[in-house]
Every structure is written in C-alpha cells, then in structure tokens.
Amino acid sequence: MKTRTAAMEVRTMANRYATQLQFCRTRSPISHSLAQNIHAHMTASGFRPRGHILNRLIDIYCKCSNLTYGRKLFDEIPEPDIVARTTMISAYSAAGNLKLARAIFSATPLSMRDTVFYNAMITCCSHNNDGFAAIQIFRDMKRVGVRPDDFTLSSVLCALGLIVDDEKQCQQMHCAVVKFGLGLITSVLNSLVSVYVKCASSSLGLSSSGSLMGSARKVFDEMVEKDELSWTTIITGYVKSNDLVAANEFLDGMTEKLGIVWNAIISGYVHHGCCQEAVQTFRKMLSKGVPQDEFTYTSFISACINGGFFQLGRQLHCYILRTEVQPTPDFSLSVNNALVTLYYKCGKIDTAREIFNKMSIRDVVSWNAILSGYVETKRTEDAKSFFSEIPERNLLTWTIMISCLAQNGCGEEALKLFNQMRSEGFEPCDYAFAGAIISCAVLGALMHGRQLHAQLIRLGHDTSLSAGNALITMYARCGVVEAAELAFLTMPYIDSVSWNALIAALAQHGRGLEALELFEQMLKEDIQPDRITFLTILSACSHAGLVREGRHHFDSMFSSYGVSPGEDHYTRMIDMLCRAGNFSEARSLIDSMPFEPGAPIWEALLAGCRTHGNMDLGIEAAERLFELRPQHDGTYILLSNMYAHVGQWDNVAKVRKLMRERGIKKEPGCSWIEVENNVHVFLVDDTKHPRVQAVYKYLEKLGLKMRKLGYVPDTKFVLHDMESEEHKEYALSTHSEKLAVVFGLLNLPQGATIRVFKNLRICGDCHNFFKFMSRVVKREIVVRDGKRFHHFRHGECSCGNYW
C-alpha cells in the first residue's frame, strides 16, 4: 500500500516537471535559467530525472548555454535511448562539432537507429558543410533498410545544395522524390526548389543560370500547396542570381500578404547596393498593407545607412516609436541595434549611445556597434574604456578593438590584445590578423610580421584582401619594399586599397617616379583613384621633388576624377612647393583655398621656410601656429631651427625661453631596432639599455674611421635636442638613431641590412653620419623616420638629400 503511494507520487512529480519543462522551448538565456531552477528543485526534493525528462534537460543545457554540462548528464545515463542520442547529435551539429556528433553516431548500435536519428546525422553533416558525408549517410540508411521520410529528403536535398553543380543532379533528385512518394509534400518540394536555386546562383554568369531558375519556377508553379517558404525560396533565388526584374514581377503576381517575401527582396536590394529601390519597395509594402516586422525595419535602416538617407532613417525611428507601443524583446533588440548603427554612421555617436543606454536588453551586436562608433569617430580613449566594460566579447569585438589600436599607432597595445584574444580561445579571422600585421608596421617589427604572415598561410587566410593589404603596408613600413611588391603581386584579388598601399610604399622609399608609373598602371586597369590615392601621389611628388607632376595631379584630381582636394591634399602641395623653394606659388595656393588654412598648412609652410631660411614668411607661419595650437612643441622646434640655420643665436635663445615659460616639452626622440625578435629601444644619451656601453665604445671607434674619410660633425643640429646643449658635439654622437644603428651592427649577423626606426625626423648630422658609415661598414642601413625612409648605401642616401 505504502510503496504504491510513493510510486504514484514520483509519477505526479514527473508529470509536473515535464509540464514545467515545456516552458523552456526557446533557445534563450531565460529558458536556461528556468530549466536550471527546475533542475535544482528536482535535486532538492530527491527526484532523480530519468527518461524523457532527463533528455529534455540535456537538450536545454546543450542548446541554451552549456554543452559540456549537457554531455556530462548524457554520459551519466547507463544506456541512453535513441532520443537522447539524437539530442546530443543535434546539439553538436549546432555547435559545429561534426567529430563528436559522428562519435555518438558510430557508437549507436545498428538495431537502435531509426529514421529521426539518421535525419539528425544527415543534417549535422550539411550544417558543417560536408555535403558528401550527408549523402553517404543517406545511402547507408537505405542499405540497412531504414525508411526515409519527408524530413530525410529535405535534409538530403539541403546537403545536395552544398555540392550541386549541374542541372542533371537536380533532375535526379527530382526523380528520387517522386519515387519515394513524396512528390506532393510541400516541405520536400521547397527543398527541391532550393537545390535548383542554389545551382542557379552558383552558375552565376553562365547561360544555365537562367534556365535553372526556370526549372525552379516550374516546380514552384506546379506545387499544389505553397507556403511562405515556397515564395521566399523563389524570390531569394531571383535576388541571388541578380535578376531583380524577375523578382519584382514575381512579387507583383503574389496575392498573399507575406511580409517575409517582401523582406527578402528589400534586403536583396540592399545587398546589391540598390538602396533607392529598397526604399521604394518598403513604401509599396506599406501602401499594400503588408505587415512589417523587425526584419523589414532593420533592412530598411540598412538601406538608409548605405544610401546615405539619414533623414529618412530618423523618420522611420519616429514612426516605429509611434506605432510599436508594446514591442517584443526580439523586436526591440534588433531594431535598436540597427538604429544605433544608423546614428553612429551619420556621426551622431552620442545619440546612438543614448539609445544604447535606454535598451532593456543588449547583446554583443549592441556593444560592438557602439564600440565601432567610438572607433570611427576616432574617440580612441572612449573605445578603450567601453571595450573594458563589454560583458561578453566575440571575435568581432576583439577585432574591432585591435584594428582601432593599430590604426591609431598603439601597436604594442594592439599586439597585446591580439595575444590575449588567442589565449581566451578565439581563433583570429583575417581582419584580426590585418590589425596585428598593421601593428607590426607601426612598430617596425619585421620578424613578428613575418611570423604572422606564416600563420596566415597556415590558417588559410592568405587569400584575404584585408590581410594582403596589411602585408603590403607592413613590409613597406618595415623597410622591405621588395616583399611589399611580392605581397601585392601574389594577391588573388586586389582593390584600390592594395594599389594605394603599394604606391605609398614606393613613395615612402623615395622611388617617386616608380610610384607615378604604378599610378598610371592603376588607371589603365580602370581602378578609380580615391582621396588616399592622391594623397599618396602628392607625397611621392613632394619627396622626390617632382613639382611639375605634382601640380598636374593636383589639378586633375577633381577635374578628371571628381575627388575634391581636402586640407590634407593642400598640405602636401604646400610642402612640395616650399621644399622646392617656390614660396610665392605656395602663398597664392593658400590664398586660393576654399577654406581657412589650419595648423597643418602653416606647419608645412614653416618647415619649408626653415629649409630655405625664408625668415619673414616663416615667422608669419609660426605666429599663426602659436595662435592655433600654442602648446604644440613642433612649432617651437622648427622656429628655433630656422633661426639657428641663419645663425641668429639670440633668437634661438628667445624661443627656448618662451618654451620654458609656457611649459612646453619637446617630444623626446627615440629609436628602435628589432634583433632576434626583440625590439630594443634607445633614447638620446641612453643609459638605460643594458648593452649600451659596448655601443658607445664601438661608436667612438667608428667615428675615428669616418673622420678620416672626411666626416665632420655638424653642431647646429644639436638644436634638435635642446636638453643636451652643453655638450654639443658629444650630444650629437649620442642621438638615439646612432645608438640603434650601432647596436644593430654589433648584434645582427654579418652583412645583414640594418633597419632602424625613429619617432621624429632624422637629424641632418645623423643623416650625413650614416652615409659615411655605410661606406665604412660596407652594408646597407635603412632608417625610417616620422615621415619617410632613408636607404644608405655606398655613401649615398636614397632620398638624394631632399627630405
């Protein structure tokens, strides 16, 4: 009597738990925490879940959050039934782990396997992009006599879609569908249509593409019962095979008000860059009374962003606020994410942040959108602190932050983050690699960059456009132009960024004429030059003293290519004209500018005046600079150097006094060199580096040899380093670039090229010194300064003393 009551009680409890678990149907954190509570209650009341209740728990754990824990529960079952096994296979399918799914599949005795079990395994293979394996499982299934059903055929057709390449295969499957007696089942026919569609879009550009869409359409037209999916499959087929006209006709012939089909075409338009058409379709949808949902709105917002219709986007925002009084959580999340993107992309990052702050649910997309907003508006500090607050980071979060740091010159920090990301188990994508590679460019870390290049190849990212472009820049900025050229030549696809990068590489290394030739080549290949291209071209002309060419390209950039010159382009022109001593033309160019000259313009002018000793104009430029940015050290240095150039030492002293009074500190010069994968940094007069004493000793020895060849220290360059004024000549010998070069001579293999990097411009005395040194030590010395490269070889420099 008593035992019967206990058994009954267990049964009632089981029923109650089973009912409760029914509520955890969606794959959401809410389901997961609910299930956890129910599970905890079971444990507390001594109820041991078995059978279908345990299977349900495993399913929820696996799909909502904790696959490992789900597997642990599964392993504790003495003899798992076919349902439990199927659950595990589909969990691994969703997690992308084909290997573990297969292990469970193989460990299941043949006698247990049923149709659903096979179906799950077939689906798992196609979810993991192995169409052939899926079809093999289907064959095994037929061989051992398990009857395929409509689900099986749908799954196999999906697998076929991955590998299909001609119409014959589609027709064969069509026959198989009829043979299995499934020729009237809507879901199976939908999958069949989808195979034709995939085949059509993979043969894009071939004549067969149109006829395949025709066959797809024929199956569709003959279907007795069509559902939402049937319509959507056809319309996305037309969109993917670039036939937007057919898509529209198809849409017009549709009497049902199926929002999802309209959504498909709107997003299709956006992906094809037809934003205007997307907007029109949205309006048509509205006027026909087709219900709109979050997918409609997000695609529409995306059209506004890509088409630059920001006002329209804001109107939609108001419309949504008015009409959606009680939005579902899913609706709010995705629409707000899209709105955040809209606002930051039209420069209203603070509005975007307000929306973000008000959101009741946020996901990683929301966080990443704001992060990108800070990155794009160059608010690096905000980006950094926001990044540290992000609760759940994904691959993209890391990638955005890494490339932000890399683009803003924080190479070391970016590389640190790159490593941290890997240690947290993320495998970097090509964009993340691009960020890390650019960091190496910033740091001049050639060996590290080469290692990343090797890893890139190993991970199969070597065909990536962004990584390839980063490699061009990295090799160029590390001083190996040939490697940059090779990277450019071996890229399977290139874009204007690739061209710009290589043109810039040649320009920085003083190969101005070659840079211009490459530009001509780019035009021949019908690549549209952009503002960066012209920036690079003007630098190339400036560095190489090609004034006539520079003037020509500047004049034609707008008239021939529609790129209007910005302040940065004018700055390059002023720089070029002043270096060449053409001050009157520089002056009139400034007067003709359509905007007020800013600090960069005056700075270029001042630098030119310093080189040529043009006192009047130089003083005027300096005065403007003092007004525009009184705290900037560069102006004081240039001005004082200008006075020194003509021997006005009292004025030099005045400028220095002014600096002291205003509390302005010169950015200390520092140079670095990579030896055996370590970066060694030297400051002026360095005493901190552990091996610097040997450097001083060798430097002295070399100095004697060089003096015999005619080297004479030029003391006026001491003024680059105000802090060492007392020991002029001694100070010269301890400029950071000299220390770094000599360190390289002592520590790099015989004959290896010395590559040194400096944060500021190279000093004139050092420049002369390295020319002699390249003769004495008989090897090539490459110095990258703040602006460009100098290759010292056989007593000459590639810049032709023109920098």
Added chain:
DNA sequence: ATAGGGTTAG
C-alpha cells in the same frame, strides 16, 4: 529528438 527563407556589429 530531425528540415527549409528574411536582420543588426568590421
């Protein structure tokens, strides 16, 4: 327990 379409972050 298993299939199939439309969205937002570089």
